[in-house]
Amino acid sequence: xxxxxxxxxxxxxxxxxxxxxxxxxxxxxxxxxxxxxxxxxxxxxxxxxxxxxxxxxxxxxxxxxxxxxxxxxxxxxxxxxxxxxxxxxxxxxxxxxxxxxxxxxxxxxxxxxxxxxxxxxxxxxxxxxxxxxxxxxxxxxxxxxxxxxxxxxxxxxxxxxxxxxxxxxxxxxxxxxxxxxxxxxxxxxxxxxxxxxxxxxxxxxxxxxxxxxxxxxxxxxxxxxxxxxxxxxxxxxxxxxxxxxxxxxxxxxxxxxxxxxxxxxxxxxxxxxxxxxxxxxxxxxxxxxxxxxxxxxxxxxxxxxxxxxxxxxxxxxxxxxxxxxxxxxxxxxxxxxxxxxxxxxxxxxxxxxxxxxxxxxx
Numbered sequence: 001x002x003x004x005x006x007x008x009x010x011x012x013x014x015x016x017x018x019x020x021x022x023x024x025x026x027x028x029x030x031x032x033x034x035x036x037x038x039x040x041x042x043x044x045x046x047x048x049x050x051x052x053x054x055x056x057x058x059x060x061x062x063x064x065x066x067x068x069x070x071x072x073x074x075x076x077x078x079x080x081x082x083x084x085x086x087x088x089x090x091x092x093x094x095x096x097x098x099x100x101x102x103x104x105x106x107x108x109x110x111x112x113x114x115x116x117x118x119x120x121x122x123x124x125x126x127x128x129x130x131x132x133x134x135x136x137x138x139x140x141x142x143x144x145x146x147x148x149x150x151x152x153x154x155x156x157x158x159x160x161x162x163x164x165x166x167x168x169x170x171x172x173x174x175x176x177x178x179x180x181x182x183x184x185x186x187x188x189x190x191x192x193x194x195x196x197x198x199x200x201x202x203x204x205x206x207x208x209x210x211x212x213x214x215x216x217x218x219x220x221x222x223x224x225x226x227x228x229x230x231x232x233x234x235x236x237x238x239x240x241x242x243x244x245x246x247x248x249x250x251x252x253x254x255x256x257x258x259x260x261x262x263x264x265x266x267x268x269x270x271x272x273x274x275x276x277x278x279x280x281x282x283x284x285x286x287x288x289x290x291x292x293x294x295x296x297x298x299x300x301x302x303x304x305x306x307x308x309x310x311x312x313x314x315x316x317x318x319x320x321x322x323x324x325x326x327x328x329x330x331x332x333x334x335x336x337x338x339x340x341x342x343x344x345x346x347x348x349x350x351x352x353x354x355x356x357x358x359x360x361x362x
Contacts, residue, residue, distance in 0.1 A: 010079030019094035032103035043069030073186030101215035120214035
């Protein structure tokens with residue numbers, strides 16, 4: 001490895017012994033070889049620390065960093081402090097990548113002198129039947145070389161009206177000089193710290209490019225794992241981030257027309273889904289606690305200010321009306337129906353019976 005590698009790959013690790021070797025094997029298989037890997041063990045209690053040390057002994061490009069548990073944001077920050085590469089990447093320890101991912105993205109970055117490069121990604125889920133493909137999110141083919149152009153075209157990085165392209169750090173290369181120049185770091189938020197970092201970085205970006213290939217393979221959490229990760233103040237986190245997002249795009253002068261509808265719809269959808277967390281089994285709320293959680297969320301002054309002027313896509317109109325008019329009972333009834341439908345879809349005997357009663361397709 002050179003003194004100044006082309007790329008620093010920073011991986012936050014907490015109790016990832018089940019997947020870390022797969023992640024590292026996909027890094028070692030990269031066609032690009034001039035990189036360093038910073039394995040930041042964030043106070044793991046399983047064998048992750050030992051696995052990090054073993055890879056460090058095995059490969060001179062790998063460095064193991066051990067620190068007390070502080071969350072993924074603090075682990076990535078420790079990696080930033082130690083990184084020597086011209087560009088930084090932040091994959092997760094339970095994911096894996098196409099062998100050409102970093103070579104393609106780095107070449108794109110260098111040839112166009114881009115501050116930020118994004119690629120497509122696809123989602124997998126671990127099921128009882130094994131690893132299964134869920135869906136793909138190709139990145140728009142794009143190249144912008146001024147701050148104004150980057151900001152005007154910011155909505156393009158929300159394909160299919162979702163945040164999974166822009167918000168996470170896994171599918172991106174960041175120019176380290178931009179991070180150093182502005183002292184950018186990840187926050188300590190339990191959720192959305194990635195999205196806040198990306199917004200802050202994009203605000204300083206003067207050039208960005210997208211490559212369409214779905215190079216990054218993301219392992220989605222199981223429903224149970226996801227539920228365990230939601231803190232009870234999730235509504236505060238969502239409101240803080242969405243308000244930050246809208247304030248930022250308003251400052252860029254793009255919060256208008258189609259873009260306004262796009263970002264308002266994202267805000268409404270995330271608030272609605274967060275309100276529905278009242279049923280999270282890990283919170284173990286009583287009936288009264290569930291009602292108080294929903295009513296407290298619906299009465300937030302930030303929502304009372306935002307919702308009356310929001311514009312949303314037609315398919316979100318029902319959710320929007322329920323939030324705007326604080327229709328507690330309709331939200332609960334809709335959620336119960338959705339839970340029931342999801343349970344039916346997961347129940348193979350019921351699906352088989354339904355198909356038998358329906359008869360052959362015509």
